[in-house]
Each structure stands twice: as C-alpha cells, then as structure tokens.
Amino acid sequence: xxxxxxxxxxxxxxxxxxxxxxxxxxxxxxxxxxxxxxxxxxxxxxxxxxxxxxxxxxxxxxxxxxxxxxxxxxxxxxxxxxxxxxxxxxxxxxxxxxxxxxxxxxxxxxxxxxxxxxxxxxxxxxxxxxxxxxxxxxxxxxxxxxxxxxxxxxxxxxxxxxxxxxxxxxxx
Amino acid sequence: xxxxxxxxxxxxxxxxxxxxxxxxxxxxxxxxxxxxxxxxxxxxxxxxxxxxxxxxxxxxxxxxxxxxxxxxxxxxxxxxxxxxxxxxxxxxxxxxxxxxxxxxxxxxxxxxxxxxxxxxxxxxxxxxxxxxxxxxxxxxxxxxxxxxxxxxxxxxxxxxxxxxxxxxxxxxxxxxxxx
Numbered sequence: 001x002x003x004x005x006x007x008x009x010x011x012x013x014x015x016x017x018x019x020x021x022x023x024x025x026x027x028x029x030x031x032x033x034x035x036x037x038x039x040x041x042x043x044x045x046x047x048x049x050x051x052x053x054x055x056x057x058x059x060x061x062x063x064x065x066x067x068x069x070x071x072x073x074x075x076x077x078x079x080x081x082x083x084x085x086x087x088x089x090x091x092x093x094x095x096x097x098x099x100x101x102x103x104x105x106x107x108x109x110x111x112x113x114x115x116x117x118x119x120x121x122x123x124x125x126x127x128x129x130x131x132x133x134x135x136x137x138x139x140x141x142x143x144x145x146x147x148x149x150x151x152x153x154x155x156x157x158x159x160x161x162x163x164x165x166x167x168x169x170x171x172x
Numbered sequence: 173x174x175x176x177x178x179x180x181x182x183x184x185x186x187x188x189x190x191x192x193x194x195x196x197x198x199x200x201x202x203x204x205x206x207x208x209x210x211x212x213x214x215x216x217x218x219x220x221x222x223x224x225x226x227x228x229x230x231x232x233x234x235x236x237x238x239x240x241x242x243x244x245x246x247x248x249x250x251x252x253x254x255x256x257x258x259x260x261x262x263x264x265x266x267x268x269x270x271x272x273x274x275x276x277x278x279x280x281x282x283x284x285x286x287x288x289x290x291x292x293x294x295x296x297x298x299x300x301x302x303x304x305x306x307x308x309x310x311x312x313x314x315x316x317x318x319x320x321x322x323x324x325x326x327x328x329x330x331x332x333x334x335x336x337x338x339x340x341x342x343x344x345x346x347x348x349x350x351x
Contacts, residue, residue, distance in 0.1 A: 067218050098283040123286020
C-alpha cells in the first residue's frame with residue numbers, strides 16, 4: 001500500500017476515534033485515565049462494596065458530607081440518576097466522609113430516604129481519592145480507570161448529564 | 173455568583189457583614205474574618221472534640237472564597253501568600269501539615285482531622301474556568317491591623333501573568349467583636 005493511502009487511513013482512524021469520544025457537559029474535568037484508588041467500605045447495615053469487583057461497568061463514586069451545603073442541595077437529585085440506569089451498566093456509590101451513623105442516618109432520612117451510602121468513617125479513603133472538594137464525583141470506567149471528575153455540586157437529574165451518561169455508558 | 177455563594181455556604185453559615193469582595197482579571201475573591209465564637213460554633217457543629225475546638229480558638233481564621241470566571245487556569249498556592257503587620261513584619265500562616273501535627277499530638281480522632289482538613293482552603297490547587305474553591309486560612313493572631321497580598325499564577329503551566337490581590341486593614345476580632 002502506498003504511503004499516502006496509509007496516511008489517509010491513519011487520519012481517518014484518528015478522526016473516528018475523536019468522534020467516538022463523548023463531549024462532557026460543563027463542570028466535568030477530564031482525567032488522565034489513571035487507575036482508580038482502592039475503595040472497600042461498608043454501609044450502615046454492614047453491607048460491603050469493593051470497587052475492584054465492579055469492573056465491566058461504569059461507576060460513579062460520589063463523596064459527600066451532611067455539613068456541606070452544596071452536598072445537601074445535590075443529594076435529592078441523585079435518585080433520578082440512579083434510577084435511570086440499570087446497576088450493571090452504571091453503579092453509583094455514595095461515600096460519606098468522616099461522619100457518624102447517627103448524623104448520616106438523620107440527614108438521609110430527611111432528604112432522600114431511598115439513598116444508601118457507604119461510610120468512610122475515618123475519612124482516609126476520601127483522602128486517598130483526593131477529590132477537589134466536597135461534594136465530588138469521580139467517573140470510573142469499566143476497566144477501573146478514572147475518566148472524569150465533577151467539580152462541585154449539580155443537578156444529576158438534568159437532561160445534559162443523563163444524556164452524557166447514556167452516551168458514555170453505551171460503549172465499553 | 174449563585175454557585176460561588178452556595179460554595180461559601182458549604183464552609184460557613186456566618187453572616188456576610190464586614191466582608192471583602194474583589195474581582196480582578198476574571199477572579200472573584202471573597203474574604204471574611206471569623207470571631208472565636210464563630211469558629212467555635214462552626215467546628216463544634218462538625219463534630220470536632222473540645223480539645224480541638226479550644227486549639228482552633230487560639231488562631232485567627234480567615235474564610236476565603238474564589239471563583240475563576242476567566243477562560244484560563246488560575247493557580248492557588250498559599251505558600252506564596254504574604255501576611256504582614258503594620259510594620260511590615262511577617263504574620264505566620266498555619267498550614268494544614270502543621271495542623272495535622274497538632275492533631276496528632278493532641279490525639280484528635282482521624283475523622284475529626286479529615287473534617288477539619290475539608291474546611292481548609294487547599295494549600296495548592298489549579299482552578300479550572302468557572303471552578304469555585306473555598307475554605308479557611310488560619311493565621312497566628314497579630315496585635316493590630318494587617319495586610320494580605322495574594323498572588324495567583326495563571327495559565328496551564330502557571331507561567332502566565334499572575335493576578336495579585338491586596339487586602340489592607342484586616343484585623344482579628346477579639347471578645348467576639350468582628351471589625
């Protein structure tokens with residue numbers, strides 16, 4: 001094959017790859033694809049989760065605290081997001097940062113009783129993930145790599161985010 | 173501005189009286205100095221033990237909020253901020269690693285240490301366009317008025333023209349009176 005034809009095929013392949021990448025809505029910071037830190041935590045009932053066992057699906061890891069104003073406003077928008085996707089396609093893991101069961105139970109009961117959260121009781125898992133603040137949400141791809149971080153709070157039930165996540169979770 | 177204020181509410185429920193607000197070259201800068209009563213209430217409500225709250229009360233807490241409204245990256249690096257008194261003498265900022273050392277010496281639980289850390293302005297941070305950052309900056313309380321000169325490098329590599337913000341006439345409240 002001639003060099004010019006090879007070049008053309010190469011350019012076409014690059015163009016297709018770029019077109020396949022879904023454009024994120026404002027407020028999402030693209031990350032470099034480094035492996036997600038370990039995350040193994042229990043909820044208030046003792047049920048555990050291990051992020052490493054969720055490979056093969058997209059996972060949103062959402063760090064929050066009840067004392068954080070934007071977290072309180074964002075929390076009621078999460079059920080719409082969670083209910084929009086089957087968990088084998090997109091799982092949402094809520095991680096409370098360094099609060100007690102009493103504080104978390106009282107807060108969730110008053111804001112979003114259907115939500116459950118995993119408890120980072122001493123805050124050290126959150127430290128390892130190094131979010132840019134609270135709340136903070138990481139997008140972990142099916143290979144367990146960090147792809148995006150949401151900056152601050154937002155309405156996760158809005159059309160822009162749901163459409164983005166639908167596109168993102170289509171391709172594995 | 174709405175998101176900026178929402179972010180500030182994350183860090184503090186206090187009133188906005190006697191606050192400083194400056195916008196320069198696309199960077200919104202907000203500063204308010206807390207009374208000992210305010211910091212006491214703020215950290216007690218977040219579950220910090222009494223021994224930690226008492227330690228915090230010995231310092232002067234400035235709450236700072238930033239909103240990068242420019243189209244470029246703006247860098248926060250607290251090590252480059254300068255606090256000076258009326259005679260030009262440096263006022264000591266108490267960094268997060270120094271607080272961590274204090275908490276370890278006082279055997280403050282890790283959860284309380286983590287919560288305290290999340291209420292502090294990050295030591296370093298790139299601020300992306302439209303990103304907000306907020307938190308507390310503690311200093312050793314000076315006797316009289318003092319000045320803050322805060323520099324913010326710009327550009328993806330931090331090599332662009334820095335934004336400089338000066339705030340004069342600051343003072344740490346005593347006896348619960350905010351000046």
